[in-house]
Amino acid sequence: MILFLVGYAGSGKSSLAKRLSRRLGVKFLDTDKLVEEREGASIADIFFYQGEEYFRQAERSVVEDIIASGFEGIVATGGGLPTWGDNMERMNGEGVTIYLQRSPEQILSRLSDYGRERRPMFRGKSDEELLSFMHEHIAQREPYYAQAQMVIDCNTMSDDAVVNYIIESVKNG
Secondary structure (H helix, E strand, O other): OEEEEEOOOOOOHHHHHHHHHHHHOOEEEEHHHHHHHHHOOOHHHHHHHHOHHHHHHHHHHHHHHHHHOOOOEEEEOOOOHHHOOOHHHHHHHHOEEEEEEOOHHHHHHHOOHHHHHOOOOOOOOOHHHHHHHHHHHHHHHHHHHOOOOEEEEHHHOOHHHHHHHHHHHHHOO
């Protein structure tokens, strides 16, 4: 089984995928890292030099390859991956999609300076500007994320509690 973690940038998809993989004894993949490895460039550079359309096609190719490989484990997806084409439908058909729902305020509190800097859409914004941006951007993406088979409100849960909830939910099918 594949567990696809979806949600906004900074919501904890990659860090929770690592914890889940350890607890479940399965591998995890990160679509952003796989795209960067294949392209030999950072996501920011891919966006700048090749454009978003190219990047989104590269993301989809990674998802298709993961599915075709018979991979079983955890997949942390990029924040925009679910919003492109029929990606949510494709992931829903091949595994279990889990939306890690967090408020912009909580995402901001979780972001390190490095986390802000490595995400081009967050760079150069004050806290107030970033919160305003995230509120609007998350609202635009919510209809896609909400198509996930499991929606977890992470705002009131520790990361350990989220991991435990996912494990129990998957075990109890």
